Amino acid sequence: MDPNLIESFSSAPILAYDYKGDLEKLFEYIQTLEYDQEVGGNCKSVDRYILKHDEFNDLNQWSLECIQDYTKKVCGSDQSILMEQSWVNVNKPGQAHPAHLHSNSFLSGVFYIASDQDKGSPIRFHNNLRNFLYSFEDTIGKGTYNPYMTSGRDVASIPGTLLVFSSQQVHSVPVNESEYNRVSIAFNTFPKLPIGCNISLNRIERQ
Numbered sequence: 001m002d003p004n005l006i007e008s009f010s011s012a013p014i015l016a017y018d019y020k021g022d023l024e025k026l027f028e029y030i031q032t033l034e035y036d037q038e039v040g041g042n043c044k045s046v047d048r049y050i051l052k053h054d055e056f057n058d059l060n061q062w063s064l065e066c067i068q069d070y071t072k073k074v075c076g077s078d079q080s081i082l083m084e085q086s087w088v089n090v091n092k093p094g095q096a097h098p099a100h101l102h103s104n105s106f107l108s109g110v111f112y113i114a115s116d117q118d119k120g121s122p123i124r125f126h127n128n129l130r131n132f133l134y135s136f137e138d139t140i141g142k143g144t145y146n147p148y149m150t151s152g153r154d155v156a157s158i159p160g161t162l163l164v165f166s167s168q169q170v171h172s173v174p175v176n177e178s179e180y181n182r183v184s185i186a187f188n189t190f191p192k193l194p195i196g197c198n199i200s201l202n203r204i205e206r207q
Helices: 023-030 054-075
Strands: 015-018 035-037 043-045 081-091 097-100 107-114 123-126 152-155 161-166 171-173 182-191
Touching: 015 054, 023 054, 023 107, 023 182, 054 081, 054 107, 054 161, 054 182
Parallel strands: none
Antiparallel strands: 015 161, 035 043, 043 081, 081 182, 097 171, 107 161, 107 182, 123 152, 123 171
16 A cells, blocks of 8 residues: 555654864863762753853854754744753763753753763653554664654764754653763753744743
8 A cells, every 4th residue: 555644743853963173172171160960860060051161162153053953944933042051961981861851941952072872871862742552662772763653762972963952852861881971061042032923922022
């Protein structure tokens, strides 16, 4: 049989962008920063606006361009998007991070600076949709992927890669089983005001 496929609803995709800047210089700088230790989780930079540092000017500007690209390609909008909080995550060997989403944010991103992409723990995106009552097989980590059936998807933590995704997308980080730290920069964003439409009664013009 050869039926016509009629798309209905779907979770927003994850877009991956490749950075061409100097990762070694970024890695050297983040080692000079101060970090908090989360119980049962990973280490985070004390400064939660890390991309405002001069040392990250190029990465910050490039990340904003990627955010605008995502907004155009996925959301079909030229709405300007602003960078909000940003911080460094360090997952040491044996550390993980539980499932969560980012509230008060439009798009989120994670940029990898250092990781063993085979054992350094991927990022795991959890399926927000439940299409069927029965699940025959969970394909996470098995090399096959069916977006209609799977409960989630693992994406490798590849240094130099930025992943941009909806802030409402639940995600987690499995245990880092490598001998090296998994180092990334995460950020949140928010649309520049005004947004919305008077006719639709969803206009926001000021803080």
